Amino acid sequence: xxxxxxxxxxxxxxxxxxxxxxxxxxxxxxxxxxxxxxxxxxxxxxxxxxxxxxxxxxxxxxxxxxxxxxxxxxxxxxxxxxxxxxxxxxxxxxxxxxxxxxxxxxxxxxxxxxxxxxxxxxxxxxxxxxxxxxxxxxxxxxxxxxxxxxxxxxxxxxxxxxxxxxxxxxxxxxxxxxxxxxxxxxxxxxxxxxxxxxxxxxxxxxxxxxxxxxxxxxxxxxxxxxxxxxxxxxxxxxxxxxxxxxxxxxxxxxxxxxxxxxxxxxxxxxxxxxxxxxxxxxxxxxxxxxxxxxxxxxxxxxxxxxxxxxxxxxxxxxxxxxxxxxxxxxxxxxxxxxxxxxxxxx
Numbered sequence: 589x590x591x592x593x594x595x596x597x598x599x600x601x602x603x604x605x606x607x608x609x610x611x612x613x614x615x616x617x618x619x620x621x622x623x624x625x626x627x628x629x630x631x632x633x634x635x636x637x638x639x640x641x642x643x644x645x646x647x648x649x650x651x652x653x654x655x656x657x658x659x660x661x662x663x664x665x666x667x668x669x670x671x672x673x674x675x676x677x678x679x680x681x682x683x684x685x686x687x688x689x690x691x692x693x694x695x696x697x698x699x700x701x702x703x704x705x706x707x708x709x710x711x712x713x714x715x716x717x718x719x720x721x722x723x724x725x726x727x728x729x730x731x732x733x734x735x736x737x738x739x740x741x742x743x744x745x746x747x748x749x750x751x752x753x754x755x756x757x758x759x760x761x762x763x764x765x766x767x768x769x770x771x772x773x774x775x776x777x778x779x780x781x782x783x784x785x786x787x788x789x790x791x792x793x794x795x796x797x798x799x800x801x802x803x804x805x806x807x808x809x810x811x812x813x814x815x816x817x818x819x820x821x822x823x824x825x826x827x828x829x830x831x832x833x834x835x836x837x838x839x840x841x842x843x844x845x846x847x848x849x850x851x852x853x854x855x856x857x858x859x860x861x862x863x864x865x866x867x868x869x870x871x872x873x874x875x876x877x878x879x880x881x882x883x884x885x886x887x888x889x890x891x892x893x894x895x896x897x898x899x900x901x902x903x904x905x906x907x908x909x910x911x912x913x914x915x916x917x918x919x920x921x922x923x924x925x926x927x928x929x930x931x932x933x934x
């Protein structure tokens with residue numbers, strides 16, 4: 589009996605040491621604001637609060653649903669107009685607060701522009717780094733919020749980024765999010781959510797940086813956004829990439845159609861495309877595909893080009909090559925509202 593109690597005490601003591609060591613490691617290698625997901629690869633960690641590293645270090649609050657948005661009820665209130673915005677870091681609001689994103693700016697404008705509703709809610713489900721295959725899954729999971737309209741934000745790197753990150757496309761399975769892509773949920777948890785796992789990812793990252801940088805750089809050279817804009821219709825690499833993208837968008841449109849929810853596509857350009865028709869083939873592909881599915885679209889390329897002609901500097905609208913300033917989000921808001929009204933979405 590004493591030996592049995594001693595063994596139990598030893599086991600409990602060992603587990604306590606392991607647990608304590610794990611917690612200590614987490615203070616040195618903390619959990620990122622993303623967490624592992626078997627389908628999405630990663631998602632925003634609910635209830636987290638952090639600060640952006642650039643652009644005035646603005647606060648990033650992630651609500652209980654894993655969105656960079658304010659809190660709201662899962663069940664839509666009676667008489668509420670509810671929209672859902674799906675996309676990547678542009679939608680999420682890279683470099684701006686949740687309140688400054690075009691989703692929340694739109695939410696504030698709606699009461700004065702669209703009558704007949706008691707309350708208004710625009711849900712921002714954007715996540716930095718997401719691409720079209722993740723938009724499909726995000727939409728599937730977000731239909732529980734009963735949106736009255738859906739907006740999909742498309743950025744040019746949606747075509748190329750999966751090939752850098754997603755293992756299914758030959759990517760590394762690990763990027764700046766710090767989440768290692770693993771198909772088995774329990775293994776993914778041990779690796780991504782424990783102190784020992786975070787330490788292992790850190791070591792892996794150091795090794796990868798040292799020995800696999802040449803391979804990664806070569807892949808960057810192949811899956812280059814600027815090259816993609818020039819050779820979307822001629823390079824077999826990009827032709828294949830576009831097949832995946834358009835299939836994902838078709839599934840997204842069909843999901844919305846099945847639920848009888850109007851859907852709108854917003855096309856976000858890179859600044860190097862502005863004023864250069866030769867580099868706007870992706871926009872033409874997206875618009876033609878949307879028309880085939882009877883989906884309305886708003887091309888921010890055309891909007892921004894008109895504003896530049898009117899004398900507004902690019903730096904007033906963009907923080908970098910593709911992300912928008914607060915003023916830029918305001919421009920998106922106004923033109924999106926006009927588009928939604930003009931196309932009878934409300």
